[in-house]
Amino acid sequence: MTGFASGTAAPEDLPGFPAPRSSACPFAPPPGLLALHDTGKPVIRVRTWDGSTPWLVLSHAAQRSLLTDPRLSAGIGKEGYPHTTEAMKAHAAEMQPSINNTDGAEHARWRRTLTSGFTRHRMEKLRPAIQQITDDLIDRMLAGPNPTELNETLSLPLPSLMICELLGVPYGDHEFFQEHASVTNAVNKSPEEAAATTAALRRYIADLIEKKMDDPAEDVLSDLGARIREGDLSMEEAAPLGHILLVAGHDTSANMITLGTALLLENPDQLATLRERSDDAKYVANAVEELLRYLTLPHLLARRAVVEDFEFEGETIRAGEGVIASLPAANWDEEAFPEPGRLDLARRASHHLAFGWGPHQCVGQQLARVELQVVFSTLFRRIPTLRLTAPLEDLRFKEDSQAYGLYELPVAW
Numbered sequence: 001m002t003g004f005a006s007g008t009a010a011p012e013d014l015p016g017f018p019a020p021r022s023s024a025c026p027f028a029p030p031p032g033l034l035a036l037h038d039t040g041k042p043v044i045r046v047r048t049w050d051g052s053t054p055w056l057v058l059s060h061a062a063q064r065s066l067l068t069d070p071r072l073s074a075g076i077g078k079e080g081y082p083h084t085t086e087a088m089k090a091h092a093a094e095m096q097p098s099i100n101n102t103d104g105a106e107h108a109r110w111r112r113t114l115t116s117g118f119t120r121h122r123m124e125k126l127r128p129a130i131q132q133i134t135d136d137l138i139d140r141m142l143a144g145p146n147p148t149e150l151n152e153t154l155s156l157p158l159p160s161l162m163i164c165e166l167l168g169v170p171y172g173d174h175e176f177f178q179e180h181a182s183v184t185n186a187v188n189k190s191p192e193e194a195a196a197t198t199a200a201l202r203r204y205i206a207d208l209i210e211k212k213m214d215d216p217a218e219d220v221l222s223d224l225g226a227r228i229r230e231g232d233l234s235m236e237e238a239a240p241l242g243h244i245l246l247v248a249g250h251d252t253s254a255n256m257i258t259l260g261t262a263l264l265l266e267n268p269d270q271l272a273t274l275r276e277r278s279d280d281a282k283y284v285a286n287a288v289e290e291l292l293r294y295l296t297l298p299h300l301l302a303r304r305a306v307v308e309d310f311e312f313e314g315e316t317i318r319a320g321e322g323v324i325a326s327l328p329a330a331n332w333d334e335e336a337f338p339e340p341g342r343l344d345l346a347r348r349a350s351h352h353l354a355f356g357w358g359p360h361q362c363v364g365q366q367l368a369r370v371e372l373q374v375v376f377s378t379l380f381r382r383i384p385t386l387r388l389t390a391p392l393e394d395l396r397f398k399e400d401s402q403a404y405g406l407y408e409l410p411v412a413w
């Protein structure tokens with residue numbers, strides 16, 4: 001067990017990461033991942049797809065410490081960075097520096113470009129619009145075919161409409177960007193597909209920014225255009241930022257709506273309380289935190305490269321090594337969340353790490369929260385008879401995507 005957990009074991013003796021999910025319990029993190037908590041170690045070495053052996057951070061406390069440690073870098077081109085797939089590794093050299101892959105003062109500059117646009121206050125002001133869109137989509141769902149597929153009727157349109165509105169992207173192009181976002185997040189894409197998808201999305205955003213430089217509106221892409229005019233930002237910097245926001249801004253929230261709905265339908269007692277208390281904003285807000293904790297969609301994050309040697313919890317972590325802070329492992333650490341496998345919408349769950357931790361913590365978390373609070377307090381109140389029309393074992397879970405979710409969710413009422 002000592003060699004297994006420390007830096008001295010041979011790669012073939014180390015546990016593989018990621019471990020497979022269990023089809024008996026598809027909402028829970030992989031049993032092989034959770035079993036690593038039994039080692040009692042907050043960090044251990046694992047073996048990944050290319051035979052490299054990064055450190056896996058398991059405990060909630062260790063993740064909060066390491067994800068704020070300046071000796072870890074988000075730089076995807078840095079030696080030892082533990083790339084998720086071959087395509088991402090091959091593609092890393094072409095990636096422009098941006099918000100998600102820079103550190104320190106450079107990263108803070110990127111954050112400043114965006115954070116004022118996504119504050120809690122601003123996102124709260126969007127709540128009535130989010131409620132209206134949700135009600136309209138549910139009206140349309142009720143007037144349409146029964147059964148229906150939830151991704152198509154509700155989960156994708158709601159966050160896509162919102163991020164389009166915020167960025168100033170025409171919603172009419174949703175098929176194009178939703179399709180490209182799903183390739184961006186796919187684990188099994190080829191390096192060529194990854195490059196072509198990124199190039200297409202960047203070109204699309206750059207064209208939009210150019211148009212907005214001539215004809216600005218009140219939206220994030222117009223703001224980026226104005227900063228290009230002022231010489232504050234180049235188009236090479238602005239387009240990747242718009243690209244990240246467009247992809248991150250709809251895909252994760254959509255997966256969370258679909259997967260959260262399926263999980264609630266499988267937990268009728270919890271769902272009944274949520275339905276009864278759907279007017280209780282505090283209860284609903286906490287319920288959303290618990291769903292975020294339980295499901296932890298960014299199941300392959302967060303990844304960093306070590307830039308300076310240091311000692312941590314009895315291990316020597318060296319420059320040039322990789323670190324993966326497994327967010328599901330932290331959110332199912334019983335030191336932080338007693339009985340983590342019990343879905344309890346009333347538990348105190350807001351210290352979960354589903355949005356990451358430290359300087360790279362999710363920029364869009366307040367938007368995602370409002371969207372999820374509105375959907376989960378409205379959907380089951382408006383459609384109390386909502387049910388799955390396929391057994392759980394027939395559903396296709398997105399184990400092969402960076403954001404866990406469901407490819408389809410057939411529902412009826």
Ligand code: HEM
Nearest residue numbers: 099100248249252253256298302355356360362363364368
């Ligand atoms: C349920 C929905 C969401 C989840 C679970 C989620 C999760 C995350 C996580 C875990 C990170 C940190 C990654 C790391 O540390 O390496 C992150 C970063 C980020 N997210 Fe989200 N996200 C969600 C929704 C959104 C939305 C709606 C937006 C945009 C409006 C967004 C924009 C971003 C951006 C720009 C970053 C990079 C921040 C940085 O590196 O400084 N996300 N997200």
